[in-house]
Amino acid sequence: MAANPQQITGVILAGGRAKRMGGADKGLLEMAGRPALEYAIERLQPQVDRLVINANRNRGTYAAYGFPVVPDEMADYPGPLAGMAAALRAAETEYILTVPCDCPWLPLDLATRLQLARRNLNSELATVETGEGLQPVFALLHRSLLDSLLTYLQGGGRKIDRWFARHLTALADFSDCPEAFTNINTPEQRATAESELPAPPEEARSTRR
Ligand SMILES: Nc1nc2c(ncn2[C@@H]2O[C@H](COP(=O)(O)OP(=O)(O)OP(=O)(O)O)[C@@H](O)[C@H]2O)c(=O)[nH]1
Numbered sequence: 001m002a003a004n005p006q007q008i009t010g011v012i013l014a015g016g017r018a019k020r021m022g023g024a025d026k027g028l029l030e031m032a033g034r035p036a037l038e039y040a041i042e043r044l045q046p047q048v049d050r051l052v053i054n055a056n057r058n059r060g061t062y063a064a065y066g067f068p069v070v071p072d073e074m075a076d077y078p079g080p081l082a083g084m085a086a087a088l089r090a091a092e093t094e095y096i097l098t099v100p101c102d103c104p105w106l107p108l109d110l111a112t113r114l115q116l117a118r119r120n121l122n123s124e125l126a127t128v129e130t131g132e133g134l135q136p137v138f139a140l141l142h143r144s145l146l147d148s149l150l151t152y153l154q155g156g157g158r159k160i161d162r163w164f165a166r167h168l169t170a171l172a173d174f175s176d177c178p179e180a181f182t183n184i185n186t187p188e189q190r191a192t193a194e195s196e197l198p199a200p201p202e203e204a205r206s207t208r209r
């Protein structure tokens with residue numbers, strides 16, 4: 001199908017090893033009674049036209065949410081850029097918007113603010129600046145970036161911000177809400193998050209289709 005220039009595919013990056021979480025599949029790890037990625041689905045889906053999940057393990061469990069599941073094309077967990085590359089290849093829209101699976105408070109106006117920043121700079125790429133630094137896993141990427149990304153990965157590059165530096169990069173200012181990008185890497189952070197997340201309402205328990 002021809003890509004529609006207006007459209008964005010949201011990508012939930014759930015392909016990591018989660019070593020700091022003891023090797024659990026972090027997207028499926030329960031946080032306050034719900035798998036982590038359900039928070040990301042709930043907050044990202046209304047902002048985008050399509051959604052895909054990038055995952056390397058338990059793909060059947062992820063597929064049960066009803067969205068396409070895209071695995072990395074590179075073996076051995078090369079990092080989030082591999083998930084971005086796989087999603088760019090799979091997406092049928094002009095843009096993808098990536099978020100990590102472990103960020104239950106991600107902003108509801110993420111897509112709007114990234115698109116605005118990107119348009120202002122007329123760039124192919126936009127990411128988040130919180131005032132405390134970049135949050136480069138949150139990225140709006142034009143499909144034309146795939147070749148550059150594959151070249152960077154094939155050359156051994158793994159760092160997102162170093163690859164971004166090869167391109168004009170728009171920064172969306174989220175200094176008003178840096179805490180919205182809190183992500184959960186360790187059992188301690190999970191415990192803190194669980195004390196702050198609401199108990200799941202009954203209907204939320206059936207998000208999984
Ligand atoms: N597709 C893909 N995604 C990854 C890979 N490594 C990390 N990610 C994702 O990138 C995002 C940020 O990574 P981290 O929070 O460090 O997650 P992680 O790498 O699984 O966890 P650690 O092993 O503890 O660093 C998460 O959404 C991960 O799922 C990978 O090799 N492939």
Ligand SMILES: [Mg+2]
Nearest residue numbers: 016017018019
């Ligand atoms: Mg990591």
